[in-house]
Amino acid sequence: EAAVTQSPRSKVAVTGGKVTLSCHQTNNHDYMYWYRQDTGHGLRLIHYSYVADSTEKGDIPDGYKASRPSQENFSLILELASLSQTAVYFCASTWSNTGQLYFGEGSKLTVL
């Protein structure tokens, strides 16, 4: 079973502050993703990466940066957090772009 761990699991941030969400996977997967889920809705792709030191934009990249320093680690960075970025963020990984997707437990971000 793939292991994807996220930290922190919950965070309260102030508007304009910097937030970093971290993701670590231990299954040697090439592809890693950051999704956002708003209450009562599905998931929307923010950024993804298929190789270390490279990231790609998803459907809703504005206001977010991503970093993939190694195959195992993928971070989501909010340089200037805004109220509209309050959501639950999920990291996921898979071995290919059409492979079975494994999610982390989610990080609940509240921006005040």
Place this chain on the structure above:
Amino acid sequence: GDKVKQSPSALSLQEGTNSALRCNFSIAATTVQWFLQNPRGSLINLFYLVPGTKENGRLKSAFDSKESYSTLHIRDAQLEDSGTYFCAADGSSGSWQLIFGSGTQLTVMP
């Protein structure tokens, strides 16, 4: 419009009964995945499908790429089946992401 449309949006079942959830696609999907988001918020991968069917215990899923739909059947529903079910499809060859439906919220009642 929605590229991946799930129905129904919500469903209540009595324990022990059966149900079917459906996803219709307006994209040329080649694979489909079904996920359960449990009440704790965790997303669990239930099925990864190429065209065809798969079964796992009381769950059975089918994907018809020609007719552009997928179904998830739940037999003998249990309380722990409650949660939100999401389907997601990839695009045609060369597509780089999964597209998620909006989910079906399932409540199993005793």
